[in-house]
Amino acid sequence: MTLTEPKLEGEVSSIQHPDVEEPNSHRAVADEGLARQSWEMRLVLLGAALAAGCVLYIIFPQIAYFIALTLALIALVAVSFAVDTQQSSWLIGGAVALMHIAWIAFALQFTGYLNSPLLPLLYLVVVVYAICASSAQTGLVLGGAVIALSAQALMMETARSTVLLAVASHSILLIAISWIVSKYMSRLYHAHDTAQHKARQYWQMTESSDNALLVVDPGWRVQKANATAVSMLGNGDGPHLEGKNLLELLQLRHPEGLKPYWDQILAGESVSEIPLTTTGRNGNPHKLLFSAVPVTEENQVTAINVAISDITELSQTQQELKHLEKFVAVRHVLTSLGHTLNNPLAIIRMSIQVAQVIGKEPDWDEIIRQLDRCNATIRGLEVYVEGRDEGVPVANVNEVIRQALLLTKPQLMMTGIELEQDIPAKLPLVRAHRHSLFHSFINVITYVWQNMEDWPGPRKLHISAQRRFEGVEIRFRSTGPSPEPGEIPELLKGLEAAQESQDKFTEMGLPVVYSTVRQAGGQVLVSPNRQESGLLVKIILQAANEEEVEQYQSSHRSVNG
Amino acid sequence: MKTPNGQRILIVDDEDTLARLMQALLEHLGYTVDRAVDGEKALQMGAQRNYAAVICDLLMPILNGMELFRIWQRESPELAQRVIFVTGDNLGTRTNRFVELSGRPCLYKPFDIKDLTAALDEVTRVHASS
The missing domain is CATH 3.30.565.10 (Histidine kinase-like ATPase, C-terminal domain)
Incomplete structure (x- = not known):
């Protein structure tokens, strides 16, 4: 018969919350950062769309429906804000594609007719296909269509061909921008959605965990705590621990000996299964195992994820x-x-x-x-x-x-x-x-x-x-x-x-x-x-x-x- | 005590001194006594001769008393019903459990010779009447 003892003091290894492999709650913090970034990105996009609309209006003031399309584009981007998922990147992609269609329609109307009526039709077909296809293919297909349009314009050698070339070159620019933006947005939204999903999943699981799981700030003030933590550390005056000092809540029996561990955590190092003796509500000693992983941003500890296991009963059984x-x-x-x-x-x-x-x-x-x-x-x-x-x-x-x-x-x-x-x-x-x-x-x-x-x-x-x-x-x-x-x-x-x-x-x-x-x-x-x-x-x-x-x-x- | 009339008894015990003493006593009382130092030897002797009773130690090398009894229960159930166990393992729960389940008498060392002769008397009387 063997007994498994807690790790000895001084042993440090990476924290692993017992009930959850991945992600740790620092993902929640990362998630917030990511969300902030994505909002900034959307504002930039919105501004860019408005600016593009204004520039185009200055160049082609007579084209009223172009303005309407630009407004539609802005509306689509706005909708993407509300959707707040990966779908929003598709909406933005769709908006950019609509702009392409608008340009083609404008070019056709301005030039009156083309040598071959099949060419713009073909161009429209490939654009529709490009919208339905994946983003990488979209870029390639639209690029190909623009080259074809430019070639056609060069062959015409008329004033209309100059317009066509202008449309084509502008389209190339738009394609390039939309491709880069869609790539970036896709990655951003994917990471954002994954982090958000895992963070939600994590907190759902933490609620049913037998271990107390908390997020505290560098001043040891509790930011978030699961039900076990509330039950273990709360003093019965309410369900909330937020804002309270974790080290005070623990009521450590020998706090002086543990200072090196706290310093170590605040320096950005994890600690694992430090045995603590605390005074329980009934005044009896409680044996706990304390693990912590600091979350750092730019070498600064911004939050600390803490897991605490009560091993009093286990210790008695041993x-x-x-x-x-x-x-x-x-x-x-x-x-x-x-x-x-x-x-x-x-x-x-x-x-x-x-x-x-x-x-x-x-x-x-x-x-x-x-x-x-x-x-x-x-x-x-x-x-x-x-x-x-x-x-x-x-x-x-x-x-x-x-x-x-x-x-x-x-x-x-x-x-x-x-x-x-x-x-x-x-x-x-x-x-x-x-x-x-x-x-x-x-x-x-x-x-x-x-x-x-x-x-x-x-x-x-x-x-x-x-x-x-x-x-x-x-x-x-x-x-x-x-x-x-x-x-x-x-x-x-x-x-x-x-x-x-x-x-x-x-x-x-x-x-x-x-x-x-x-x-x-x-x-x-x-x-x-x-x-x-x-x-x-x-x-x-x-x-x-x-x-x-x-x-x-x-x-x-x-x-x- | 009824006269044994030369009834044959088998003593199975690796404690040679104790086995010799029991043999001397039982021969004095009129029994014919054979001895075996372990369960394997007892198994052979039990197959060759008909014994009125077997005094069997539980703790022996090679084949212990429990294993010997289980074999006899399977292969010679009549002989198994003539076994008297002796053991020095007075504290062992495993031994006590086995003895209870076997339904056979057991003498715990150091036992009195009166208990030995009484147990023998009982077993040989049943054997003689069957």
Whole structure:
């Protein structure tokens, strides 16, 4: 059983709101900027259309319907303001195309007739096609039509052809402008619509999120907050948090230690899952995880997106799970211990009773042997219940494995776990406290025992040890369910988090193994058992140096002597 | 106590000293006793001879008492009905659950020889009457 702890202070990674992958709420801010830009662009367009209409009116004052068309163009652009979607770019495109048609109609009326009546008709057809086609094709087709019109005008070599050329050249200019504008507008509107849609989608999702999600300004004043944030941070005087200072709303218990994080955020860096302790409404401590992503514009932080998770309940559950782990391991050891003691006790009792029935002297030597066996078991238990590590931090791996198995083997056998050992008779002494190492081995065995308990396949635990470079490697290879690839990092994360545990000598479970071994300068590696389904736990310990070995031996001599 | 009349008993226990003591007691009481050190050996012996009762430890190497009992339930149900379990695992919930489900008597170590002979008496009496 592993526990996933929050990230440690100082670890920083990019924020990811738990319920929403993309977009983050900074999109909402970007969205506003984009909307502002698009309005500016529309005003420019409107002004340009009016100016073009005025210029054309000055050049051709007699053409009243041209003015009417210009007004229609302005109306279309105005409608596009109201529509406020991607369709508006099509409307503007349509308006520009109408202007083309107006120019053609004007040219036809002014010139009276052309050499070939099919040519203007063809020109009209391609213009209609161009309007229906995509913008890139529109540009190409209209360009082609203008070239054809210009060619026709050149062939005529009359005053009318001069007008036609003027129309064509003006059309080229209009086509170029409309193409550039339509391209830009299309991109602008597409980006605008996407951002707006995602921002709406994001805020809809945030409302149902279990995490408090807020947007605050650089002064930590709340600009926007979802329902969870209101429920978590509101003090019951109303639903609104807007304008209130987030850091004050949090009621932090130790605000002074968190200033570096706030500075970091205001400098434009994200923070992820900072553990905070706050005072809840009822005065009880609450545990929160705080993540933030600053939104910057021109290197200035303009807003901060904040996600806060309440892990108070999770934290309590983790504590309960730790107690459960302790209970499971203690039950495991006690059950094995009971079994280990009951066999010699049964022999002692049977020896005496059988002797009484048969009328012979009991086998006193056998009884003493069985008493010694009980004594050895109890001595093993003494190691288990020792409260702390004392003396030289040097341990005999052979002895510790033997003692750990003394307390765990019966339970393994009872669960139908086949135990195999491949341990050399005399391994070098290692740098670790005997008591901690003993706990570690018990915990690893308990862990793999639990992993195999309900496994329908073959149940095997193979314990091997070997010299490795300047130390000893102990392998616990077990069958049972293999961890999923994603579970190993979680398991190791849990182990790393437990390294900070203050309760290391009483806490049970795999995390304490990690903590103990790492403190002794060793390593713990957990991986799937590649030979068959299951788990492989490797513990690598450093060999004790000559001086430590000498200290260990002299202390043992003094104890035994 | 009824005279056993040489009824054959099988003791299955890897604790050699305890098995020898039980053998000495039961032979003194008139039973004929065979011993097996693990479940696999007991399986072979159970196939070769008819036993009036089997005193079977639960925790043994190779094939433990639970697995042995399950095989006998499948292949020799009559023999399975003559099993008396003995175990030192007094705290194990798994053991207790198994014993309850098996419906067989179980002696928890260190047991009194009176309990052993009473259980034997019960099992062999049922066997003799069937």
